[in-house]
Amino acid sequence: MKQYDAIIIGFGKGGKLLAAELANRNWKVAIIERSPQMYGGTCVNAGCIPTKTLIHESEQAERLYRDDYSNQAKYYALAVGRKNKLVSFLRDKNYEHIKAHPNITLYDGTASFASNDTVKVVSRDKKEILLKGKEVFINTGSTPILPDVEGINGSKHxxxxxxxxxxxxxxxxxxxxxxxxxxxxxxxxxxxxxxxxxxxxxxxxxxxxxxxxxxxxxxxxxxxxxxxxxxxxxxxxxxxxxxxxxxxxxxxxxxxxxxxxxxxxxxxxGRRPMTDELNLHAAGIRTDAQGAVIVNGHLQTSSPHIWAMGDVRGGALYDYLSIDDFRVIANQLFGNKKRNTDDRVPVPYVIFTDPPLAHIGLTEEEAVKRGYSLQVSRLPAAAIPRARTLQHIDGMMKAIVNAHTGRIIGCTLFCVDAPEVINLVSLAMKNDLHYSALRDFIFTHPSMSEGLNDLFKAF
The missing domain is CATH 3.50.50.60 (FAD/NAD(P)-binding domain)
Structure with a gap:
């Protein structure tokens, strides 16, 4: 049996950041990943990076070959090749970063708990090894949900x-x-x-x-x-x-x-937490009905020296929350222990359609149900000069403000550059700023950000 200061199950975003942090502090770290094709996690290999790369490529294909399926199909094949090259590059960088550290040992294999401080690893050639860790971190991510539809498992299409x-x-x-x-x-x-x-x-x-x-x-x-x-x-x-x-x-x-x-x-x-093969009951770890590992605000499980981070703990499945999970855990281990997952609410999200949709906080319907006295403003994207210069005039901006306090309680941006602009609204909400902070802010011109001036001018 090999002994480590920390065992990290899963080579995802949060896990790799934590592995480097612990190793730099002279901890002996084991990180376990079941598939070499998943070094770096879902985002790099099968989620954010490949999808957003191809979404960008599709915009180019539509511009160049609209209504020309033959050429679009050829372009698609080339785009997939470029996507694969980028994913391989990033995956290799993740591998090299972890493998090169003298305090980190990478195990390729499937992990499961043997007890609350011991993890069994079964390699691809079926060899077993036991690892003992003072702290254990679960970072196994999520997997697609397969609906109960007859015939899906045997279909090639x-x-x-x-x-x-x-x-x-x-x-x-x-x-x-x-x-x-x-x-x-x-x-x-x-x-x-x-x-x-x-x-x-x-x-x-x-x-x-x-x-x-x-x-x-x-x-x-x-x-x-x-x-x-x-x-x-x-x-x-x-x-x-x-x-x-x-x-x-x-x-x-x-x-x-x-x-x-x-x-x-x-x-x-949809997707669900990947916990089926972890044998969590052997470690006394509780899960919810969806299989997500139950954690407290500091990301500790029902066994306090075992932690969970990223998609495996359920809730909103965003890569950037996995990064913040790392910050919460690092603060607990080495900081003032005050950081908590509740501190980051609300969290924005983005749907990368065309135009993209970004949202933070409450919707108007939710705010009404909660009894807020509201002020609501809407601004067509076509009213923003930058949208005109980009020739992307579809969509709108919408803001919801507490009529009594002037605080922003929700915002939806359905327009070009929404994934960038929503972060300004998020920053204002996080710092409890009055809506006039965005109404009167000096933005560059022309930019989609300056649309916030007009959006909040309506109040």
Whole structure:
């Protein structure tokens, strides 16, 4: 049995940052990763980086080869190659950074708990080794949820977001099951490359957690790209055909059966924490109904010397929260122990459609339900000079302010450059600034940021 000061299960974003921090403090660290193709975590290998790379490429393909599927398909294959090259480069950098440190030992294999301080590692050649650690950190991430639909497991034409992005052949007809963030992003991306996209959602309300004005604006934007949206679509079965795949579904509203044919079916029905193989009960670690590791505000599990970070602890599954998880844990180990996960609320999120949507805080509907006295402002993207110069005038900005205090309690930006501009609103909310701070701020011109001047001028 080998002894370490720390064992980190999973080579994700938070885990690699923590490994380097601990090793630099002369801790002996073991980091375990089940797949060499996942060095650096989901974001680098199968999530943020590859998807956003291809989303950018799809915008170029649409601009160059609109309505020319043959050339779009060729461009797509080249774009996938460029994406693969970038992912390999970043993966190798992550590996080299960890492998080069004398205080870090990297184990390739599957980890599971043997006790609350001992982890068993089974390598790819089935060899077993036991590691004992004073502190253990779970950073195993999340995995796509596979819906209970007959035929999906045996189909050659059914993909998750992770597996579809590896394909170099552009699907001419793409069916997407699930109209959440992943579904909308990839629908936009593949439509840009020239695919005929049908987006199916089991619920009867599109974007149910968003305000209706925002959801309707997004819906119209997707339709303008040629994306067909079908609501109340309850998937029943999938079977392969000579040309691709056929999906059978019923309309939840009236029970009418439908059949859809496609070259590929993408399952975009969410992600869940990856805890199935960890044998958590051996360490006395509790999980919730979704399998997420239950932690306190300092990210400690029910066994205080075992911690969880990133997607495996459930909640919002964002790479930037995994980075902040590292900060929380580092503060507990080496700082004043005051940092807490509650400190970062609210957290912004982005959906990389075209235009992208960014949101922070409460929606108008949520704020009304909580009894706030509100002031609401909306600004069309077309009213912002920078949107005109970029020729991206679709969308809008929306802000919600507490009428009594003047504090911003929610903001949605559905416009070009929204992923950047939302961080300014986040900074204002985090520092409890009056809305006039953004109304009167001197922004550069022309920029999408200066739209905040006019958005908050309405109050």
């Amino acid at each position: 059914v993909f998750t977001s992770e597996t579809l992005l590896r394909q170099s052949k552009l699907p001419h007809r793409l069916l997407i099951l699930g109209a959440g963030a992943i579904g909308m992003e990839l629908a936009t991306m593949y439509a840009g490359f020239g695919s005929q996209v049908t987006l199916l959602e089991s619920g009867g309300r599109f974007m149910p957690k968003s305000d209706r004005d925002i959801a309707e604006s997004m819906l119209e934007s997707l339709k303008r790209k040629g994306i067909e949206i079908r609501l109340n679509a309850y998937a029943l079965s999938v079977y392969d055909t000579a040309d691709g795949v056929t999906l059978t579904y019923t309309d939840n509203a009236d029970g009418t059966p439908y059949f859809l044919e496609g070259d590929a079916l993408l399952l975009a029905t």
